[in-house]
Amino acid sequence: MIWQLDLSVLTLIVICAFATIMVKDLLSAAIIFGAYSFLMCLLWTEMGAVDVAFTEASVGAGVSTVLFFAAVHQTSRKVKPRKSGRWFSKIIALMAALLTGLVLIIAEADFPGFASPFSPASLHLSPYYITQTLHDTNVPNMVTSVLADYRGFDTMFETAVIFTAGLAVIAILRRYKKEDRCDLPEPYVISAGYPDTMIRFVARQLVPFIQLFALYVVAHGHHSPGGGFQGGVILGASFILLAVSYDSKMIIGRMSEKWNVLLGNIGVLIYAGIGFLCLLLGANFLDYSMLSKVLPATDKIMARSHGMLGIEIGVAIAVMAIVISIYINIISHGKYDKVE
């Protein structure tokens, strides 16, 4: 917690936030938003939140920027000013923001001291998690053990939320019939970039190592920052790299819509299935210590560690499939080039 670094990075973050909403070009706004996400990642590393910074670096600065680019590519790039009532709307919004800010600043007087070990958030339950995680579950990474074992219900429903988001994008955008009514002036094609040898070669060489690294992140989440979400997003990003350097038809041939939805389902099913397995073996839902009856030569403590690894694999599969599915739906405007 170096306070000089803290303050300077916070100032840069505010400048980036101002710039993002003020520029008149949507592509520039997306790029500055990527820089804003990277600065956030730096700030959280400096505050000691390495898992959160890892997730933001892969999800926020990686996939979010690509999704913005895809959306701007399919619509228009220019920002037109409001035709009438420009000052009225700005003044109303400014007054609403100032009022809310004033209420929050008045509440700020009651906040605990910044970065003090005696703030109420650090006093009641979290010392138990910090001191007992190695004894209970044999996993040194406290964030993984709290995420996957002590608060496993939250993570299960979060995986279900990601799956629902993928289904929602399919429901909004996907068009099946060839003569589906639409008001577009000209036909939208799947973006096929021009073939460039160097980009294709380097992307082809790098993708296996990116995927290997993603599997390492999933498996090593117990001992270092990482886990299921980060690994799943990096796996999805490797496919997006292939789609960007070749064209989208390449990954649609490999990861068709049926496989995406199926893999998303399988991921959530693995998670809930491990929970039900623990239920069938006679313990509570998602109580991994009962898995020691099924896994050979593990005691109750190591069974919790292995149960955590199992659900992280499920989460990684689900997140990878949904990230690919959302990207393909946005970049091809729901057409997938196979209108049947």
Next chain:
Amino acid sequence: MDIVVVILLVIGLLFFFATTIGLLRLPDFYSRMHAAGKGDTLSSLLILLALVLYEFHEVNLANLLVAMKILLIVVFIFMASPTATHAITDAGFESGVKPWTKNPEEES
């Protein structure tokens, strides 16, 4: 050993500074991509090499593995960053960005 680490960090920062000045002051798109692509890669390499040398304060297996992982990051940046520069420059050329010429009366 600390002196070498500090010297490498300072040189890396100087290259980053030169990259930023080049990005702001050079006249057109292609020369700015020269500054951004090359300066970025080299400064990242120097700073990461400084971190690798810092790990060798005490030589045991854990520090050796961390140093190897940082060297793998260096290899990745060396492969990916010039390709990204090439991609951006190619995109600019295909969109029709014209290079800067010295005498304006040649353009009419």
Next chain:
Amino acid sequence: MQSIIAGYNYWIYILLMMIGLYAMLAKNNLVKKVIGMSIFQTAIIVFYVSIGAKEHATIPIIAHGHGHGAVEAAIDAAHYANPLPHVLMLTAIVVSVGTLGVALAICLGIHRRYNSLEEDEIQEQLQ
């Protein structure tokens, strides 16, 4: 000096949240509104992470040697950053990217139907 630093931190989060709120209310373009929503979400995450930070504390991973021996030293809770806000914010980040995907899909659907991404043009066509 300490109170100015503490105050500066909290006020910057409030400023970031208000920038996001202003962008969601005042901007005309739909994608700018979505960017404002993302700025608001990340400002909330900064706030939670700053609550979990502790002075002179290290990251919430218990240091262990390269083998798998048991850690013998006593683990003091004040030495490690609070892991509970980190867990909540991991969920928040992943849910926010799902929300971003759905929001951009809605923007695409609106553009396909009304051929514009500007709020006032869409409202004209609605009447």
